[in-house]
Structures are given as C-alpha cells and as structure tokens.
Amino acid sequence: MNRLIALIMALIAAPLLAQSAVPPAPYAYTQLADPAQEAQAADLMLTLRCLKCQSQSIADSDAPMAGDMRHQVRVRIERGESPDQIRAWLVERYGDYVSYEPTVSATTWPLFAIPALLFAIAALVLLRRLGRKRSMGSEGSAA
Amino acid sequence: MSDAVTDSDGFTYFGGKLFVWVPVALFIGFAILAAFMLTQPKDEFVQSQMVGKPLPEFELRPATQDRPGASTANFRDGKPKLLNVWASWCLPCIAEAPQLEELQASGVEIIGIAIRDRPADVAGFLGRYGNPYSRIGADDLSEVQLEIGSSGVPETFVIDGQGIIRHQHIGDIRESDVPMLLEKLREAQ
Numbered sequence: 001m002n003r004l005i006a007l008i009m010a011l012i013a014a015p016l017l018a019q020s021a022v023p024p025a026p027y028a029y030t031q032l033a034d035p036a037q038e039a040q041a042a043d044l045m046l047t048l049r050c051l052k053c054q055s056q057s058i059a060d061s062d063a064p065m066a067g068d069m070r071h072q073v074r075v076r077i078e079r080g081e082s083p084d085q086i087r088a089w090l091v092e093r094y095g096d097y098v099s100y101e102p103t104v105s106a107t108t109w110p111l112f113a114i115p116a117l118l119f120a121i122a123a124l125v126l127l128r129r130l131g132r133k134r135s136m137g138s139e140g141s142a143a
Numbered sequence: 144m145s146d147a148v149t150d151s152d153g154f155t156y157f158g159g160k161l162f163v164w165v166p167v168a169l170f171i172g173f174a175i176l177a178a179f180m181l182t183q184p185k186d187e188f189v190q191s192q193m194v195g196k197p198l199p200e201f202e203l204r205p206a207t208q209d210r211p212g213a214s215t216a217n218f219r220d221g222k223p224k225l226l227n228v229w230a231s232w233c234l235p236c237i238a239e240a241p242q243l244e245e246l247q248a249s250g251v252e253i254i255g256i257a258i259r260d261r262p263a264d265v266a267g268f269l270g271r272y273g274n275p276y277s278r279i280g281a282d283d284l285s286e287v288q289l290e291i292g293s294s295g296v297p298e299t300f301v302i303d304g305q306g307i308i309r310h311q312h313i314g315d316i317r318e319s320d321v322p323m324l325l326e327k328l329r330e331a332q
C-alpha cells in the first residue's frame with residue numbers, strides 16, 4: 001500500500017516552477033528575416049557569455065536571460081548596429097567577462113604572451129643543446 | 144666562470160648542477176598553486192561596470208495595479224534611493240523581503256524593477272511577502288537589467304539624487320547587509 005502511495009505521489013509530482021512563466025522575448029528563438037543579418041547575429045552570439053550559466057555562450061543557453069540577450073543582439077543587428085558595437089555595449093556594462101571569446105586586453109595579455117615566451121625559451125634551449133651535440137658528433141667522426 | 148659544470152653531452156650548466164632543479168621546482172610550485180586555486184570557491188558574481196555612471200534612460204510600465212511604473216526621471220529628485228531588481232518567481236527575493244521592509248521603515252525609498260513578470264504574480268508576491276516599493280516597473284525583456292549591468296535577481300543598486308549609480312549589491316540582502324546599505328545611502332547624499 002505504502003509503495004502504491006509512493007508511486008502515485010511520484011507520478012503526480014511536478015517540478016517547482018523555477019523560472020519565469022512569461023513567454024520568451026520575440027527574437028530569443030526567432031531568426032531575423034534577412035539571412036545575412038541572421039548569420040552576423042549568430043556569429044556574435046557564439047562569442048558572448050551567458051551571465052546566468054557562465055560556461056555557455058548565449059547561443060547555447062536556454063536560460064531566459066540568454067534569450068533576452070539574443071533578442072538584444074538580433075534587434076540591434078536589425079537596427080544596423082555592427083557586431084563590434086554590440087559587443088562593446090555589453091563589455092561596457094559587464095566587463096571583459098561577458099566576452100566568451102578570449103580577447104587581448106590590459107588584464108588578459110599575459111595569457112597570450114607567456115606561452116609564446118615559453119615556446120621561445122624552449123626553442124632556444126633545444127637549439128643550443130642539439131646544435132652543440134651535432135657539432136660534437138661531427139668532430140668525433142672526423143677524429 | 145668557476146661554478147660552471149660541463150656534463151658528458153658537453154652542455155654547460157651555469158651556477159652548478161643545482162641549477163637543473165630550477166625547472167622542477169618551478170613545476171612543483173605551479174602544481175601546488177593550481178591545486179590550491181582549484182580548491183578555492185569560484186567567484187560567480189559579475190560586477191556591473193556601471194557603478195559611478197548615470198542610470199541609463201528607461202521608462203517602464205507599472206508591474207502591478209497599485210503602484211506606478213518606474214523611469215530614470217524618478218531617480219533625479221535629489222534623494223538617494225534603492226533600485227531593487229527582483230521577480231515574483233525568484234526564491235531569494237522572498238528571503239530579502241523582510242530586509243527591504245526594514246530599509247523602507249527607516250525612511251529609504253525603494254523602486255522595484257520586476258523582471259519577466261505577470262501583474263497577477265507580482266500582486267500575489269506582494270500580498271504574501273509585503274510591499275516595500277514606492278514604484279515598480281515591469282522589465283519584460285530584461286532590457287533595463289542589461290542596461291545597468293545586472294546579471295541576476297535579486298540585485299540592489301544604490302542610486303544618488305542625481306541618478307548616478309553608486310553601489311551594486313549582488314544577491315539577497317541579508318540582515319547584516321542593512322547597515323552597509325544605509326551607510327552607502329548616506330554617502331550618496
């Protein structure tokens with residue numbers, strides 16, 4: 001009997017309504033009529049971070065806020081703003097973090113510079129070591 | 144160089160044999176740093192870059208029948224105010240409701256912005272948890288939220304009498320945050 005009750009309870013359980021019940025923004029899931037503009041908007045969406053679910057771009061996320069951000073991107077593209085302008089508008093409000101695509105800036109340049117520097121050092125050490133070995137080897141064969 | 148050592152490969156180590164341990168030490172140091180940083184809680188808050196800047200222009204319809212809507216002009220009457228970004232579907236907003244009441248009781252004007260909400264839900268929430276707001280604007284597309292650099296609900300902004308954003312509080316207002324917000328409001332005078 002208890003099992004039956006538990007089964008019935010499990011069947012009628014509805015997950016709590018965690019998000020808003022309001023329909024998504026008009027351009028959250030609707031593409032722009034002009035394919036060229038839509039392509040521009042879609043490319044930009046892949047490079048913007050969803051602020052609610054921070055390991056996804058707004059193109060990947062189903063969070064309502066990501067939908068509202070996609071709406072902003074599409075409406076602004078349709079209005080004639082360039083992707084760079086829209087990105088700058090968001091960075092002005094949320095900082096570099098909103099950019100899902102890493103960009104070189106005052107705080108992020110070491111991320112790009114350090115690997116390049118390490119490669120250069122490794123190449124230098126290898127060249128020195130291998131170059132010396134080879135010259136020693138040729139001396140040895142000559143002797 | 145007296146402490147230079149040449150090994151069987153003909154490679155010279157400056158500073159003696161000990162020098163070869165430097166990369167190993169660097170690697171171990173890096174591993175310890177990485178292990179430590181991985182155990183640290185991640186800061187998931189995205190701070191608004193709009194603090195110190197004027198409130199962007201907006202004009203929102205009323206979110207419920209018994210309070211007027213909200214616009215930027217409401218914040219330019221010379222008195223510092225709180226701008227509370229919330230929603231009836233947001234659970235932490237229930238947790239901060241008593242603290243908002245407390246702030247309102249101590250003479251603070253609180254203007255609400257309800258994100259993606261329906262008038263009936265807003266009225267239901269206010270009926271259950273109290274209504275500390277003088278005005279509530281409905282932000283159906285999160286437009287104002289995006290304009291002020293807010294990334295979730297609830298968030299509370301301190302706005303000075305000229306409509307400049309002075310402070311952002313992310314998350315629900317706890318009992319311990321009330322004196323801090325009152326202080327920020329006094330600083331914004």
